[in-house]
Structures are given as C-alpha cells and as structure tokens.
Amino acid sequence: MTISAVERDTGIGKETLRVWERRYGFPAPSRDAHGERLYPAAQVERLRQIKRLMDLGFRPGRLVGASDEELAALSAPATTVAASAGAASGGPLAAALERILASIRTHDAAALRQALAQAMMRQGLHGFVRETVAALNVAVGEAWMRGEIEVFEEHLYTEQMQAVLRQAIASLPRPQPGRPRVLLTTVPEEQHVLGLLMAEALLTLEGAACTSLGTQTPLLDIRRAAEAQRADIVALSFSAAFPGRQIGPLAAQLRALLPAPVALWIGGSGAERLPPSAGVRALPRLDDAVAALAEWRDGHPARD
Numbered sequence: 007m008t009i010s011a012v013e014r015d016t017g018i019g020k021e022t023l024r025v026w027e028r029r030y031g032f033p034a035p036s037r038d039a040h041g042e043r044l045y046p047a048a049q050v051e052r053l054r055q056i057k058r059l060m061d062l063g064f065r066p067g068r069l070v071g072a073s074d075e076e077l078a079a080l081s082a083p084a085t086t087v088a089a090s091a092g093a094a095s096g097g098p099l100a101a102a103l104e105r106i107l108a109s110i111r112t113h114d115a116a117a118l119r120q121a122l123a124q125a126m127m128r129q130g131l132h133g134f135v136r137e138t139v140a141a142l143n144v145a146v147g148e149a150w151m152r153g154e155i156e157v158f159e160e161h162l163y164t165e166q167m168q169a170v171l172r173q174a175i176a177s178l179p180r181p182q183p184g185r186p187r188v189l190l191t192t193v194p195e196e197q198h199v200l201g202l203l204m205a206e207a208l209l210t211l212e213g214a215a216c217t218s219l220g221t222q223t224p225l226l227d228i229r230r231a232a233e234a235q236r237a238d239i240v241a242l243s244f245s246a247a248f249p250g251r252q253i254g255p256l257a258a259q260l261r262a263l264l265p266a267p268v269a270l271w272i273g274g275s276g277a278e279r280l281p282p283s284a285g286v287r288a289l290p291r292l293d294d295a296v297a298a299l300a301e302w303r304d305g306h307p308a309r310d
Contacts (some may be wrong), residue, residue: 007046008042009023009035009042009043009045011032012050012053013172014159015050015052015054016050017057017062017197019208022249023053026066026070030071031071032049033049033052041046044051052074056077058150059077059080061245065247065250066078076163076225096105096140101122102121102128103142103145105121106121107119110149110155110159111154111155111159115162117211118163119166119169119170122218123170125138126138126174131174131178131207131211132207134174135207135292136161136208138291139200140292142205146163147160150182164200167200168203168307171203171207175206175210175216178210178211178214184263186237186299186303186306187215187235187238188209188217188237189201189217189218189219189228189231189237189241190206190218190242190248191218191219191220191243192222192242192243193224193244193256194222195225195230196221196245196248197222198274199220199221201218201243201274201275202218202243205273205295206218207294209295210295212240212300219230219231221300225256226263228260228263228264230265238268238306239269239271240297242257242260242272243274244273244274244275244277245274245275245276245282246274247276248276253272253276254280254281254283257272257286261283261285268270270288271286271298272286272289273294274290275290
C-alpha cells in the first residue's frame with residue numbers, strides 16, 4: 007500500500023508513520039521507482055493492531071518497537087476483561103450485542119441497521135447510548151483484536167451506527183429557545199466520530215441546542231462557526247488514539263481564539279490526558295458532560 011492508503015486503512019497519519027519510521031525503525035516500507043513509500047501487507051496488519059491498542063489507551067512508544075508476542079500479550083488482558091464483562095452482564099443486552107455482532111460478521115448491513123434500531127427503540131436513545139453503544143464499541147474492537155472480524159467489518163459497524171444515531175438525533179424535538187447552544191466537532195487528524203455523536207445525543211436529550219460540524223475542523227473554522235452559531239459552548243472530542251502531547255496545545259490555541267464567554271469542553275477518553283488549563287474543562291466521560299451542562303445552566307439563568 008502507498009502511505010496514503012495506509013493512512014486511510016489504519017487511521018494513522020502520514021506524519022506519524024514517518025516519525026515512527028525514523029524513531030523506531032518501523033514501519034519499514036520499500037520504495038517504488040519514484041521513491042514513494044510502499045508498505046507490505048504484514049506491516050499494515052501490524053499497524054492496525056498497534057492502532058487498536060492505542061485506541062485502548064496504550065502509548066505508541068510502548069507498542070511500535072514491541073515484538074508480535076508482546077503485542078499479543080498486551081491484547082490478551084483487555085480481551086479477557088471484555089469477554090468476562092459480556093458474560094457477566096447476561097440478559098437482553100448480551101443477547102442484543104450477540105445479534106449485532108453476528109450481523110457484522112455476515113456483512114448484512116440491513117440486518118445490522120435493523121438490530122441497532124430495535125435496540126434503540128427498546129431502550130430509548132438515552133439508554134441505548136449509555137449502555138449498548140458504549141458496550142458495542144468495546145465489543146467490536148475486541149472482536150477485531152481476536153481476529154474475529156476484519157477492518158472492513160468494523161467500518162461497516164461504524165457507518166451503520168452513525169446512520170442510526172444521526173437519524174435518532176434528527177428526530178428529537180429541538181428546544182425553544184434552546185440554551186445552551188453547543189458546537190461539537192473534532193480537530194484535524196481526529197477522525198473518530200462515534201464519541202461525538204454519543205455526546206450530541208445526550209446533550210440534545212438534556213435540552214441543549216447542538217450543532218455538529220462532524221470531524222476534522224480547522225481551529226480557525228471552529229472559531230468562525232462558533233461566532234456564526236452564537237455558540238455558548240464549543241465541545242471537542244479526542245479519542246485515546248490521538249497524540250496526548252498535542253491535546254493541551256490545541257486546546258490552548260482554540261481557547262485563545264474563542265471569545266472569553268464561550269466555554270470550551272474537551273471530551274472523550276483523550277481528555278484524561280489534558281493538562282489543567284484555564285478556561286478549558288476536561289470531560290472524559292459522558293456523565294461528565296451532562297453534569298457540566300447542569301452546572302452551566304446554574305451559572306446562566308434563563309433570560310426573558
């Protein structure tokens with residue numbers, strides 16, 4: 007694969023791949039007649055495994071130079087924990103998860119969408135987001151690590167889940183006059199969207215007026231959008247895979263760009279690595295966002 011194809015396939019940025027090559031000696035691509043990097047299938051597969059472990063919170067420096075046996079050992083504890091949690095939960099949730107995973111394995115997009123929609127109708131959007139979606143994200147990731155599903159099957163799951171959540175959010179009644187106004191997005195190179203949609207669903211259910219820009223919005227465009235939408239809050243989502251050392255500087259840059267009255271929230275598992283910063287609030291869990299919303303309202307009484 008070319009470096010662009012590897013970036014699309016694994017979610018690891020081109021510059022990151024080049025830095026790893028210089029620093030760790032992996033990946034070790036060959037070169038074509040024009041000097042462009044070419045990555046063999048075995049290296050791409052290893053990069054996928056590394057990316058999955060990064061999504062679980064492991065640091066790249068520990069993973070890139072590890073042997074295949076060490077990567078397998080790192081994967082095993084998380085897999086065991088997830089399997090034990092699934093077995094312990096039992097009941098309707100476990101059965102729904104198994105039906106959904108079966109639809110992923112058979113590549114049946116229609117059945118997968120129907121199973122997700124049925125689970126949401128049974129639980130309601132609030133319960134679906136907090137229980138089923140959160141559990142499924144873990145279960146799908148761990149199934150990939152055990153070699154039970156392929157990358158394209160994981161992508162199938164992500165696309166169908168996005169469609170179900172977006173349809174559900176669109177059907178929610180919009181609050182009038184709708185405060186606070188929350189602008190949601192991610193920064194460039196942060197491609198994970200499910201966390202953003204989960205937060206949008208819960209905040210909308212709590213009566214916030216949410217506008218999502220999707221993923222990978224440049225900082226200056228976030229500021230312009232916040233001004234155009236008259237946002238009270240800008241909420242960014244960072245996954246565990248995003249380089250932790252970049253989160254603090256990016257948050258500080260955006261804080262400086264935004265008007266002082268606009269709150270800046272940093273959510274997602276990457277928020278756990280956010281250093282304390284004035285005017286920036288870290289919300290690593292969905293419940294933290296709901297609590298922050300209540301606190302914002304306490305400090306901003308409704309205007310006539």
